[in-house]
Amino acid sequence: MKKDFLLAIYDCEEKLLKSAEKARDKNIEMYDIYTPFPVHGLDDAMGIKRSFLPYVTFLAGATGLFSAILLQVWTSAFDWPTIIGGKPFISWPAFAPISFELTVLFAAHITVLAFLVYNRLFPGKQPMILHEEQTCNKFVIAMERDKVNIDDATNLLKEHGAIEVNIKNVDTGSCC
Numbered sequence: 001m002k003k004d005f006l007l008a009i010y011d012c013e014e015k016l017l018k019s020a021e022k023a024r025d026k027n028i029e030m031y032d033i034y035t036p037f038p039v040h041g042l043d044d045a046m047g048i049k050r051s052f053l054p055y056v057t058f059l060a061g062a063t064g065l066f067s068a069i070l071l072q073v074w075t076s077a078f079d080w081p082t083i084i085g086g087k088p089f090i091s092w093p094a095f096a097p098i099s100f101e102l103t104v105l106f107a108a109h110i111t112v113l114a115f116l117v118y119n120r121l122f123p124g125k126q127p128m129i130l131h132e133e134q135t136c137n138k139f140v141i142a143m144e145r146d147k148v149n150i151d152d153a154t155n156l157l158k159e160h161g162a163i164e165v166n167i168k169n170v171d172t173g174s175c176c
Helices: 013-025 042-046 053-079 092-118 150-159
Strands: 002-010 032-034 139-144 164-171
Touching (some): 013 042, 013 139, 013 150, 150 164
Antiparallel strands (some): 002 164, 032 139
């Protein structure tokens, strides 16, 4: 599937941040911003909301803890009760290491899976390259052409330091 994008190219992260903040303030919808390295404050400048992943991690960890306790209580007290050195069948101190391990195991793996599914990352997925230097030394703000007023967005981006503003037809493949 092909889409038209309005691309603004920057050579400086400060100009990029300023443009993103101004676009957010004027309710100009940004598709994404591509940078060759992490830029601190970019999420706030774009108006990105807090991720749901901490909640997924908490629920997955709670599921792991519950599963570990259920497994250990069931196996040691009901399914195969064995008297070992006078230890009670339900021995909470003995359950602690396995409970911790399954909590971390569930939380880590389910969080990674949720991240991959939510971001549609899968083996063999081709990256969407909007500008040939977006991973080298240039910063790119991408806006979907049909969701913005081209003249207003172009003026705003150029006014705040874009070295190049153009429209490009890009094959988004199955990423969108």
